[in-house]
Amino acid sequence: MIYFIGDWLPEANDLNLDGIFTLIDTFDQSEIDYKIIIPKFIPFLRYAWNEHGFFDENHVVQIADYLRAFKTTMDLPMTAAGLDLANNVEKIYGNSGILLMKNGQSYGKIQFNKYGYVSEVQFFLNGRHKQVDFYSDHGFIYRTDYLDAEGNLTEAHIYSDQGRRMMHIRSEGINIDDNLNGVFEQETYQSFSDIYHEFLRHTLVDFDRRNDQVIVDASKVELVEMLAQVDMQLNIIYLLNDSTFNSLSDDRKKDLLAQGQVVVESRHVQRELAKFASGKTHLIPTFPTEINFGTSNTTVKQDIFWQMDQVDDDLVKRTFDYCLKQDTVSLSIEVGVLADVEHFEWLTDRYIVDNFGISFKDMNENLEIELLPKELLKRVGEANSLKNRIKVHFGLPENERLAIIKQARLYVDLTGRPNNYVHALVASTGLPLISTYQSQYLSNGRNGRLIQAGDDVIKAFEYYLEQDSHWNQALVESVSIIEANSITQLSNEWRKLLYEISK
Structure with a gap:
């Protein structure tokens, strides 16, 4: 039996980004037997799960079940x-x-x-x-x-x-x-941690060290410490995502390797952990891919979906230069800071003033455009065309981000941080993936490029947007990336791992 130890917020909005939830879904679809153990009482969790198409009470053991106190016939929330x-x-x-x-x-x-x-x-x-x-x-x-x-x-x-x-x-x-x-073993407890430990001991009383495994997200420090303090011999697998790895001290990494097996989602992290202990680190990407090709082949428009956490003014200007030369190219940019939306608008207006001598802000709203001199009218039209091809977003909802990806011709990731969930979505659509961060969904030179500097971005635009053969080749290469990270392949990797560590 596989036991997942979980802890989520009552109104979790980003379960699709959660490694444990994603892995549970993979196991569920692959018919790998499992139980979910939730040491805390989390109201409305079933609502959050139902939003993502998942909730099976037969797989879930909550502390409320252990206390047998909340088995209510009332099933409607309070209004x-x-x-x-x-x-x-x-x-x-x-x-x-x-x-x-x-x-x-x-x-x-x-x-x-x-x-x-x-x-x-x-x-x-x-x-x-x-x-x-x-x-x-x-x-x-x-x-x-x-x-x-x-x-x-x-x-x-x-x-x-x-x-x-x-x-x-x-x-x-x-x-x-x-x-x-x-159900309580004592009349008093120092803290809830003691009650959680008691709950885990009772829930895992039939744990079989020969066949059973406990899987926990290494980023959930409280759960990791809780398991370490439970007076039981457990086989523990820590799910360690790239972001958490970057935040851990060397001593904490050594502790995880000493206490159990560690599953990582990128080769870079696997190599780094191997410096501390060999044979206990296993590479299995978190997010599965599936063929879900976009629609950019059906339109002349070439939209670039670009995620960035910091705005490089010079690179933005050169990108505007490129859009000015290529009138079919448009930009959908998602920034990491709300203030950058306003900054981007300022950069756009400044660029139009510098290149067209026009300030849309200063134009009279009652101005009769058709009465402008022909030469000025031409400049206004070109400037307006450019401005309308630049869209800036902050905090995109998941469905809107996916819709943009499906319509895009190229994806650029300049966040410089782990972005595996979005990379998996992009790989599934077959888009060329341009990134400063190496994920398992990017094969440099095949379905995209691993880049370092601003010049590389412009070169990638030219390579993929001006030569259909290059774009088509990236699409072909994406198919093998999708197959290598499909839910079938990932579940097979997990079956293989579970078998090997149980021998």
């Missing part, structure tokens, strides 16, 4: 109308929730999650928080926090779905008030 509020409490609706007023004074606030249900209700005392009730996705209060005048937590209560107080938490520790079904 504002369902709250038991006094008749003299007035509701004032706002963008961030509902403000509660009582006798002309602020009495509390109802907050909602992204699904539109009540997530918490705050009650105020003299304008400060006094009490916060947290609601589960089954519609009952599962926790109440009490805060002092400065907003510091003084005490918390945990409840069952029947309103029975199971435990109360103070600075000195946790007291068990109602030992439901005798």
Whole structure:
């Protein structure tokens, strides 16, 4: 049996970027048997999973199941109308929730999650928080926090779905008030970590060291430490993504290798870890690819999708020069900082002033364009054409980013950081991939180029956008990249690894 130890936010928006969630999906589609163990109570997690087309309670063991306290017949989350509020409490609706007023004074606030249900209700005392009730996705209060005048937590209560107080938490520790079904081994605990350890020991009681494995995301420090402190002999596989690797100290890397096997998603990281221990690092990319070709062959327009975390003004100017020469080329740029959207607009306006002698900002809105002198009218048309071919984005939703990728002719990644999820999407569409970061989805010279400087970017534009044969060859090469990272291939790699380390 494969046990995944998971920890997600209640309203996770980026599960597709989560390595453990992606691997669970791969195992599920490949019919590899597994269990998901969630040591924490995470309300509304099933809603987040359902959004991504996945939730099978038969595979999931949550701490709530262990406590056997939240097996409620209520299955609907709480709504504002369902709250038991006094008749003299007035509701004032706002963008961030509902403000509660009582006798002309602020009495509390109802907050909602992204699904539109009540997530918490705050009650105020003299304008400060006094009490916060947290609601589960089954519609009952599962926790109440009490805060002092400065907003510091003084005490918390945990409840069952029947309103029975199971435990109360103070600075000195946790007291068990109602030992439901005798599941707690102690009457008091120093912290929740002790309860989590107890839960893991019970859940993994049938762990077979000959055949079973525990898989955990190495970026989840609390879970990693939790497993290290559980008094059991476990076979642990750490999923180590490139971003987490870059943030770890050498001592932390050595600890992971000493405690278990490590699966990485790039050859570079595999080589670096091999310096500390050989034979315990395994390369299996996280995100599977599938043939999902784009539509750029159906239009004359050649759109470049470009991700950057820092704006290089000189490179942007040279890119505008290229777009000016190639009137079929357009730019869809996603920046990493909101302020860069405004900076890009300034660069565009500055470029148009310098090259066309035109300032659209200074033009009279009531100006009759058709009455302009012919020569000026021509310049206005060319400048407007260029401006309309430059789109700048920040924080693109996943579906919008994918739509841009599907329509693009070329992808450029100048973020300089691990970007494996997007690289997998791009490889699946068959786009030439130009990047300063080497992922397993980029084969230099085959389906794209690994670059270093701004000059390389312009050369890549010329190579792939001006010669259809070069673009077509990259598309052909992409097919082998897609096959090498398909869900079938990745699941086979996992089966092979699980077999080898169990021998």
